[in-house]
Amino acid sequence: MDRLEKISDELKAAHAEGKNPIELALLSRGRLGSAFGTISFIACFRRAFGIPLPVLQRAQAWERFGWGEVHITDEEFSALLSPWLTEQ
Template identity: 65%
Template sequence: MSDLESVADGLRAARAEGRSATELALRCRTELGSAFGVISFIAVFRSAFDVPLPVLQRAQAWQGFGWGAEQISDEEFSDLLAPWLTD
């Protein structure tokens, strides 16, 4: 099992425990450490929750990541991912 698959499994388990989208994203970043980036974020969330690529491309602008000039808030990030993080 690759690191990305292992992190995806951990995110699924954390979501089942009630973790929010922002908590999952922060966990992803922490677990991947120096391997964390736009591509790994998209790969892990796509694997864990089957989020469509265009949604993840928008989600990667979350202010918690600090990537790029145009950033989205915690609320927008959570709302964007909500349809795929349902129980």
């Protein structure tokens, strides 16, 4: 099992325990450490929850990530990802 797959499994388990999208994103960032970036974020969430790429590309603009010039708020981030976070 590779690192991204392991983290994806951790995200699924954390979601099953009631973690919200923000908590899951912060968990992935913490687990990946210096390897955390747009591609690893997208890969982990896509593997864990099957979220479509365009949704994840929009989610990567979350203000807490600090990537790029356009940012979305905590509320927008949660609203964007919540419909895709289902029991697997």
